Every structure is written in structure tokens, then in C-alpha cells.
Amino acid sequence: MSATASHCPYCALQCGMTIAGPAPATVTPRAFPTNGGGLCRKGWTSAAVLTAPDRLTTPLMRTQAGTQVPVGWEVALDHIAACVRDARLAHGPDAVAVFGGGGLTNEKAYQLGKFARVALGTRLIDYNGRFCMSSAAAAGNRAFGLDRGLPFPLTDLAGAGAVLLVGSNPAETMPPFVRHLDGARARGGLLVIDPRRSATAALTADGRGRHLGIVPGTDLVLLLGLLHVVLAEGLHDRDYIEDRTTGFERVAVSVSPWWPERVEQVCGIPAHEVRRAARILAAAAPHRGGPGAYILTGRGAEQSTQGTATVTAAIDLALALGLPGRRGSGYGCLTGQGNGQGGREHGQKADQLPGYRSIEDPAAREHVAAVWGVDPATLPRRGVPALDLLHRLGTPGGPRVLFVHGSNLVVSAPNSAVVQERLRALDLLVVSDVVPSETARLADVVLPVTQWAEEEGTMTNLEGRILRRRKALDPPPGVRSELWVWRQLARRLAAPGRWPTSPARVFDELARASAGGIADYSGASHALIDAAEAAGRGVYWPCPPETISTGPTDSDADGTGPTDSDADGTAPTDGDADGTPRLFLDRFPHPDGRARFIAVEPHPPADDVRDDAPLHLVTGRVLAHYQSGAQTRRVPDLRAAAAEPVVEVHPLLADRLGIEPNALVRVTSARGTAYGRAVVTADTRPDTVFMPFHWSGLGSVNRVTSDATDPISGMPDFKVCAVTVEPVAADVPVLEVSV
Numbered sequence: 001m002s003a004t005a006s007h008c009p010y011c012a013l014q015c016g017m018t019i020a021g022p023a024p025a026t027v028t029p030r031a032f033p034t035n036g037g038g039l040c041r042k043g044w045t046s047a048a049v050l051t052a053p054d055r056l057t058t059p060l061m062r063t064q065a066g067t068q069v070p071v072g073w074e075v076a077l078d079h080i081a082a083c084v085r086d087a088r089l090a091h092g093p094d095a096v097a098v099f100g101g102g103g104l105t106n107e108k109a110y111q112l113g114k115f116a117r118v119a120l121g122t123r124l125i126d127y128n129g130r131f132c133m134s135s136a137a138a139a140g141n142r143a144f145g146l147d148r149g150l151p152f153p154l155t156d157l158a159g160a161g162a163v164l165l166v167g168s169n170p171a172e173t174m175p176p177f178v179r180h181l182d183g184a185r186a187r188g189g190l191l192v193i194d195p196r197r198s199a200t201a202a203l204t205a206d207g208r209g210r211h212l213g214i215v216p217g218t219d220l221v222l223l224l225g226l227l228h229v230v231l232a233e234g235l236h237d238r239d240y241i242e243d244r245t246t247g248f249e250r251v252a253v254s255v256s257p258w259w260p261e262r263v264e265q266v267c268g269i270p271a272h273e274v275r276r277a278a279r280i281l282a283a284a285a286p287h288r289g290g291p292g293a294y295i296l297t298g299r300g301a302e303q304s305t306q307g308t309a310t311v312t313a314a315i316d317l318a319l320a321l322g323l324p325g326r327r328g329s330g331y332g333c334l335t336g337q338g339n340g341q342g343g344r345e346h347g348q349k350a351d352q353l354p355g356y357r358s359i360e361d362p363a364a365r366e367h368v369a370a371v372w373g374v375d376p377a378t379l380p381r382r383g384v385p386a387l388d389l390l391h392r393l394g395t396p397g398g399p400r401v402l403f404v405h406g407s408n409l410v411v412s413a414p415n416s417a418v419v420q421e422r423l424r425a426l427d428l429l430v431v432s433d434v435v436p437s438e439t440a441r442l443a444d445v446v447l448p449v450t451q452w453a454e455e456e457g458t459m460t461n462l463e464g465r466i467l468r469r470r471k472a473l474d475p476p477p478g479v480r481s482e483l484w485v486w487r488q489l490a491r492r493l494a495a496p497g498r499w500p501t502s503p504a505r506v507f508d509e510l511a512r513a514s515a516g517g518i519a520d521y522s523g524a525s526h527a528l529i530d531a532a533e534a535a536g537r538g539v540y541w542p543c544p545p546e547t548i549s550t551g552p553t554d555s556d557a558d559g560t561g562p563t564d565s566d567a568d569g570t571a572p573t574d575g576d577a578d579g580t581p582r583l584f585l586d587r588f589p590h591p592d593g594r595a596r597f598i599a600v601e602p603h604p605p606a607d608d609v610r611d612d613a614p615l616h617l618v619t620g621r622v623l624a625h626y627q628s629g630a631q632t633r634r635v636p637d638l639r640a641a642a643a644e645p646v647v648e649v650h651p652l653l654a655d656r657l658g659i660e661p662n663a664l665v666r667v668t669s670a671r672g673t674a675y676g677r678a679v680v681t682a683d684t685r686p687d688t689v690f691m692p693f694h695w696s697g698l699g700s701v702n703r704v705t706s707d708a709t710d711p712i713s714g715m716p717d718f719k720v721c722a723v724t725v726e727p728v729a730a731d732v733p734v735l736e737v738s739v
Contacts, residue, residue: 004472005030005533007459008043009103009452010626012149012335013174014461015043019453019472024051033155033538034461035176041638042626048635049451050473052435056448057478068446073480073488076445081492083428084120087400093121093380097389097399100127100348101406102337105457105469106521107506108482109339110354110513111499112405113347115486118372119495123380124399127348128407130386131414133340134713135307136297136333143315143596144324145589146518147344147356149335149462151324152582153538154180159328161284161291162189164277166314167219167300167719168334171199172623177334178203185209187291189284191277193219194300195618196648196690197683210277216616216688217605217720218267219301222274223313224602225263228255229278230320237287237322244325244588247597251316254599268685285321285329292328293321299336300620303718307710309600316597324595325584335462337627342460345519345541346510350383354510355517364517371513373497385714387707391418394425401428405482410438411628411696414716415671415707432482437630438696449482450475456503458529466521466539466579468529515544518589523548523579532578543579605720606708607670609687613722615653616688617667619701620719622646629694645676645699647725648690654680657725664728667691669721672703675728689725693718 002021007014016032017039019025025047029039059076060068087095098116100109109127116125133149140147154177157163163184170177181203184190190209192201201211214222230236231252241248260271284290295318301310311333318324318331335341346354357364359382369376383389390413392398402423413419423429423442431443434451454475459467483506487499500506504526515522520542528548532539537549587593609616624641625632632638647665649657659665661680666673667689675698676691684690691701706717 002472004470006453006470006472007467008039009046010042010338011174012338012340012462013177014338014459014467015039015176017043019047021453021473023473025453025473033153034463036179038176038179040175041624041641042632045635045637047453048637049434049631050453052634054436054634055476056434056436056440056446057476058448060443060446062444068441068443076447077485077488077492080428080430080445081489084401084493087427088121091400094124095399096120096122096401096403097124097393098122098403099386099389099405099407099409100125100343102127102129102132102340102343104339104343104406104482105455105459105503106339106342106346106466106510107457107503108405109343109348110346110510111483111486111506113352113354114372114497115490117347117379118374118497119486119490119493121378121380123350123383124389125348125383126350126386126389127343128386128412129337129340129344129348130714131303131412131716131718132299132336133333133344134385135302135304135710135715136311137344138308138713139311139315140333143312143319143598144584146583148464148541148583149341150332150464151584152330152332152463154463156328157181157294158183159292160184160189160294161187162191162281162293164191164193164281164293164295165200166193166223166295166297166310167302168296168298169194169198169200169300169620170334171203173336173621174334175623187284189280189293191280193222195616195685195688199623210273210280212269212273212277213685214267214269215685216618217304217608220306220310220313220600220602221258221263221266222269223310223317224255224258225260225267225274226278226281227251227313227317227320228258229260229275230282230317231255232259233279235278235282235288236320237285240287240322241320245319245595245597246592247599248320251597251599254601282321285323286326287322293323294329295323295331296334298334300618300719302333303715304720305606305708305710305717306603307715308712309602312598312600319595319597325588327582327585339459341462341464342458342466345460346514350385350389353513355514355521356519357517367516368513371509385709387414387709387714387716390422393422395422400426402426402430404429404431404439408437408439408628408630410442411630411700411702412693414702414705414718416700416702417672418707432485435630435634437628447485448479449485450479454479455481456526458507458526460541464540466524466529466541466543468526468533518542520544536576538577538581540577540579540581547580548578606717607706607721609722613669613724615723615725617669617701617704617721617723618688618690618719619693619705620690622692622694625692625694627694629696633694642694645674645692645695645701646679647676648679648681648684649725650684650686650688651680651682652686653689653725654678657727659725659727666726666728667701667704667723669704669706669723671706674701674703675699689723
């Protein structure tokens with residue numbers, strides 16, 4: 001069997017693995033800084049999706065009778081092009097919309113943005129990263145002037161004295177990550193903010209840290225309380241604040257009302273625990289002689305109508321302690337999707353051009369248009385965030401045609417019944433996928449495309465490290481790459497410019513388009529990344545040519561620990577890394593070089609508990625499954641480990657409501673109802689129930705979740721809403737558990 005070095009297709013950890021083929025392929029872990037030679041259960045079984053029994057291998061079109069039937073590629077593409085032309089002629093270019101995904105390679109994300117703006121001429125493009133990273137991105141951009149999930153190598157965490165995790169459960173979502181917390185745990189410094197005693201929160205036991213089990217939706221208040229303690233007790237880094245930041249005074253005033261006793265009344269965390277957590281974090285900070293501290297946020301804090309404010313409060317706390325831009329310390333966001341970082345840098349977002357440039361910036365438009373070979377005046381302006389786009393589908397003046405790439409909206413969108421209604425109102429829904437996902441089953445045209453082990457490309461992991469995805473297997477006959485699909489459609493639509501199908505050539509164009517932007521990839525190429533990886537080097541963006549070394553050196557910067565060399569992105573960087581492994585060491589990318597403190601005010605969840613909906617519902621993932629479950633529910637071992645949706649209920653609540661373990665229960669909000677099997681556990685609060693979001697049909701929790709959005713980021717309020725919970729009679733239809 002031939003063996004190919006690549007990376008796991010799932011989360012943004014992008015664990016190193018080796019794929020051996022031909023089919024049926026096998027995977028084995030390989031040594032890589034993020035996973036240290038380990039894999040989670042999803043990684044070990046990732047090859048199974050390549051041979052899923054219902055793998056799509058031919059285009060499908062919906063007949064007038066409503067069934068999907070196989071057709072040839074020419075028929076499918078001609079039909080799509082004709083419908084696009086008709087829609088644009090009748091309603092204008094914004095009659096066509098595009099929805100992308102955070103799992104697409106950098107090359108596909110880039111080409112999809114170009115396809116939308118040049119071939120379709122639409123401004124209406126966004127992607128499912130809006131449901132994942134948008135709040136952290138908005139907060140990072142305004143505080144630092146740049147958004148990269150982790151602005152440091154992941155392995156830097158090993159030296160920390162304290163790590164504060166806000167709304168993240170990596171022990172289940174990315175298990176190999178946990179090894180990087182061992183240093184903080186050994187020092188008693190792991191702090192976990194989570195309403196549930198999750199697998200990650202359990203790591204704080206036996207004196208290894210503290211679990212702060214807040215009332216759902218009060219993360220922001222607790223962060224304000226922690227900052228209050230830091231300032232009131234004089235634990236902040238005055239020199240850092242004076243030398244490297246602006247806006248401190250206003251933030252200091254804004255947190256003054258949030259003394260620990262008041263925080264206790266809102267969050268349910270005893271005042272002495274608030275003080276203890278703040279002191280643990282401050283004691284680890286470098287200015288107090290500590291080994292270093294990190295504050296990391298995740299979806300639990302970010303998927304909220306106050307998600308941007310919550311991340312901003314976390315950054316304010318980090319700035320007060322002098323953490324960002326200092327070796328061995330910092331703030332970071334744990335990116336979720338496999339290419340959630342790269343996917344938002346090169347044109348899938350509604351307001352962006354490649355290189356993380358603003359589509360409204362005349363200079364950016366001129367630069368990118370020159371690379372694309374078009375007139376800047378022909379490029380559309382900014383679009384609208386994902387949920388706004390979806391709610392416009394099929395409405396008067398809204399899009400009539402939608403392309404979906406790398407997303408399963410029927411399961412993953414909030415208040416999903418409304419989204420399904422809008423999808424059904426379209427004149428044409430085109431879905432490119434590898435399996436018949438729930439969204440593909442609604443489509444008028446389904447296009448079978450390649451998946452991870454069948455294609456070349458690059459991904460950008462949660463550290464900003466650009467990685468090579470390598471082809472290990474040939475796709476099934478009849479399957480095509482999206483790069484080929486977009487070229488065929490661009491030709492049929494008489495689109496200007498070049499439409500290469502070679503991933504290496506697309507990356508070279510991406511590099512030119514990104515040159516000079518915030519996310520500058522201009523010094524990288526497939527060949528350079530291959531050579532760097534062969535030499536044991538990492539390549540981190542921004543990586544303009546002047547940050548690229550000619551070969552490995554003797555210093556240490558491959559992500560194994562802090563070094564003394566310079567990594568501010570102005571010269572070849574430290575040691576065995578190219579580009580910029582550590583950001584902000586000398587300055588922040590704002591014009592004055594300073595980070596911004598920004599004052600924020602808390603408010604309750606958009607759908608808060610009340611008499612007729614007295615319980616908080618929180619959502620999240622389980623170890624065996626990933627995102628909408630379209631892939632993992634097709635893996636027998638994973639399906640056996642978590643066969644159907646569950647509802648975690650505290651024993652006191654279960655006793656009060658008459659809910660027995662494993663009983664079918666109904667969870668109802670103002671928007672809809674979902675069903676799951678009761679798991680009675682003290683790991684959740686008595687006022688809170690938890691439900692994972694990997695299932696469809698009656699077990700889909702997104703039938704219940706709120707579609708209220710953050711006013712800055714456009715992030716929906718996935719994580720908290722008000723519900724009732726009740727046991728269900730035995731004659732109610734059983735859950736849908738099929739794939």
C-alpha cells in the first residue's frame with residue numbers, strides 16, 4: 001500500500017496522519033505538534049467516510065414529480081447555467097447567492113469567493129463560519145487589528161502557569177488538544193467556565209484548577225467580575241497598559257460595578273471563587289513573575305447575541321494582565337472547523353476579498369481585480385451575514401438561486417424550520433457534497449465532489465499554520481472537484497478571467513491576491529510548504545516573502561516552545577518556522593501599534609427563561625460526532641458510540657418532572673420542538689438541560705434554537721434559549737436515527 005502524509009479532515013487541530021491506500025484506505029497517526037502522534041476516535045475512523053455506502057458519484061436532478069434522478073454532468077451544468085442566466089435577467093445579479101463552508105480548502109474558499117463575485121456577479125455570499133468564528137473575529141479585529149485564532153503556536157501552552165477556557169470543551173471536541181493543558185493542570189491553573197461539568201471541566205479536579213459552573217449566558221458578567229478583581233487588587237500590568245494599549249481608563253470605569261458579590265448574584269459563582277480564579281490567573285502572568293498565562297475562548301461564549309462583547313471582555317482581561325504579544329502568554333480563540341481560519345481569510349465572508357481585505361476598500365478592490373483580470377468597478381460591494389442571507393431566500397427581491405458548498409444548513413442553521421422553508425421557496429437549490437446530506441436531499445441539483453483524501457490543497461489550522469492536504473486516493477468515477485465545477489460554470493456564463501483547476505495554480509493566484517493584506521500568503525506555495533514540512537518547519541501567516549527562510553536553523557520555533565528570536569513578521573522568523581508564528585511581539589497592527597481596550601455592557605440572552613419556559617437549553621458536541629453529523633453518522637463505530645440525540649437532565653430536575661433515565665423527552669421553545677433520550681446526570685445544572693446538535697429530523701436541536709443575532713458579528717444565539725422539558729408517552733413516533 002502507498003502511504004501519504006496528510007491531516008485529519010475534521011477539526012481545526014488538523015492532526016497529522018498518514019493515509020494508506022488504495023481503498024479501503026487506512027489511517028494512522030503521525031507525529032505533529034498539534035496532536036503529538038495521537039488521534040481522537042473521529043480521526044481513527046475518518047477513512048470510513050471515503051467508502052460510505054451512499055457516497056454520491058453522479059449528479060442528481062429533481063424531476064417535475066419531485067424525485068432526484070441521475071443525470072450526466074453536461075446536463076446538470078447546462079441546467080444550472082440556464083437557471084442562473086434566467087434569474088439574473090429577471091431579477092438582477094443578487095438573485096443568485098452562495099453559501100460556503102469552513103471545511104473547504106484554501107484554494108476552494110478563494111475560488112468560491114471569486115466565482116461568486118466574477119462569474120455570478122453577486123454580492124450575496126457568506127459561509128457557515130459565520131456560525132462559528134464571527135464573534136471572535138470581530139472582537140480580535142477591533143482589539144488587535146488582526147484576527148488569527150491562536151496568534152502563537154499551540155505548543156506554547158505547555159509552559160503556562162494558568163489557562164482560562166471560556167465556553168470550550170476541547171476534551172470532547174478536539175481531544176488531542178488536552179495534552180497542551182498538562183502544564184497548567186500540574187500547576188493547579190486550569191480554569192474552565194462552563195455551565196456543565198464537561199469532560200474538560202472535569203480535568204480541573206484534584207486541585208488541578210477550578211470549574212466555574214455559571215448560569216448559562218452569563219460568561220460576560222463573570223469576565224467583567226474577574227477584571228474587576230484584577231484592577232481592585234492591583235494585579236494588572238501597569239507598564240504594559242501604558243506602553244502597548246489605549247482605552248484602559250474607560251474599561252476600568254465600566255467594570256467598577258461588577259464586584260464579586262454582585263457577579264455571584266448573576267452568575268451563580270460564589271464571590272470567593274471569582275476572587276480565587278482572578279488571583280490564579282494573575283499569579284501566572286509574567287509581570288508578577290509567573291510562567292505565563294493564556295485566555296482562550298470557544299463557541300460557548302461566542303455563539304450569542306453578546307458574543308462579540310464576551311470575547312472583547314476576555315481580551316480586555318488579557319490586556320490588563322499584559323498577556324497578548326508576550327512570549328509564553330496570550331489570548332486566543334479555539335477555531336472549530338477544519339479550515340475555519342483559512343476559510344474566512346480569502347473571500348467567503350460577505351465583506352471580504354482575499355488576504356482578509358475589506359471589499360469596500362478601493363485599494364483592495366483595485367489590487368484583487370488586477371489579479372483576477374477584471375475592472376474593479378464590476379466587483380459587487382459587501383453582502384449580508386449568513387442568517388440574513390438565508391432568511392431572504394425566495395422572498396420578494398431576495399435570491400432565487402442558491403449554491404451550497406461544504407455546509408448542511410438543514411441541520412446546522414438555528415431555528416431550522418424557517419431556513420428549510422426558505423430553501424424550499426427557491427427556484428433552484430444547488431448542493432455540492434460527498435454524501436446525500438439533509439440539505440442535499442432538498443436540492444434541485446446535487447453535484448458529487450471530491451473529499452479530503454482525494455484532493456490536493458492547503459488548510460490553515462487554528463494556529464495560523466498553513467498545511468498541505470495531499471491526494472492519497474483517486475475519487476470514484478464520476479466525481480469531480482469543485483474547482484472543475486466552477487470552471488465549467490464560469491465558461492457557460494462567459495465569465496472573464498482565468499479559472500485554473502490545479503490546486504497549486506489556484507494557490508499561487510491566491511498568494512498574489514493576498515499580497516499586502518492582513519492575511520498575506522504571498523511568500524508561500526505548495527512547493528514551499530512541502531519543502532518546509534519535509535524539513536520539519538511550520539509556515540504561519542502572514543508570510544510575505546521576506547519572512548521566508550532558505551532553510552532550517554538551529555534555533556527553536558517549530559511550535560515546541562518560545563525562543564529569543566524575532567517573529568514580528570518584518571524579517572525571517574525564529575528558528576524552524578517561516579512566516580509569523582507569534583504575532584504582536586513588537587506592535588499590534590493598528591496604525592499606532594497599540595491594542596484597544598473596549599468597554600462592553602452585558603445583557604440577558606435574547607430568549608431568557610420565564611414562567612412559560614423556565615429552563616435554559618445549552619447545546620454542543622459529543623465526542624463521537626462532528627458538526628451536523630453528515631459524515632460521522634455514516635461511520636458504524638461512531639454511530640454505535642452515540643446512536644441518537646440525548647438530553648442531559650440534572651437528577652433534581654428529572655425527579656421534579658417525572659423523567660426516567662433513557663426516557664424519551666420533548667424539548668420545546670418558542671420556535672419548535674426536538675426530542676431526545678434522557679441522560680440523568682449531576683454534570684449539568686438543575687436549571688439547565690444540554691442537547692448536542694449532530695442529528696436531524698425530530699432529534700435536531702436546531703429546531704429549537706434562537707435565530708437572534710449579535711449586532712456586530714451576525715452570530716446567531718445558538719447556545720442559550722428558554723425551553724420546557726417533559727416526558728413523552730410511549731406512542732409518540734421514535735427518533736429518526738438513520739443517516
